[in-house]
Amino acid sequence: MLSHEPVLAEQAKTWKFLELWVDPVLFPPKILMLIGDQDGTCRIFSPGANYKLVVAHSNYEAAREWLLEDEYERVQGQLLAEEVL
Template sequence: MQSRAPALAEQAKTWKILELWVDPVLFPPKILMLVGDQDGTCRIFNPASGYKLIVTHSNYQAAQEWLLEDEYERVKGQLLAEEVL
């Protein structure tokens, strides 16, 4: 199996954090991925739909509020771009 490390390292040049958010009410739980870019922009993707872009926010707080409004909960921890490089 080929490592995805080179691809992640290339993408890490533009993003700063990656978080997983889950809707714990559904089973199986619905998962969304929040990607925070170096410039502060945050994008939310749906991994179950081929990583389709759901929404873009100008900052982390707006993205977080959007997720919390829909009762998503953040999975503990973050993947930092600097740890991938």
């Protein structure tokens, strides 16, 4: 499997944080990544689908509501872009 570390380091210039969200009802659980950009927009990607963009929102609250509506739960913690550089 290819490492996405160089891609993450490059994208760290535009994103502020990354969160993992999980659908605990499914087995194996479905995982989504929420990436919050420096400008406040948020994008949700699916690692299980080759990091395909699932949906984009204009702010964190809208992205969070979308995930909660689909019964996803946030994994504790955030990865900050400044920690990747």
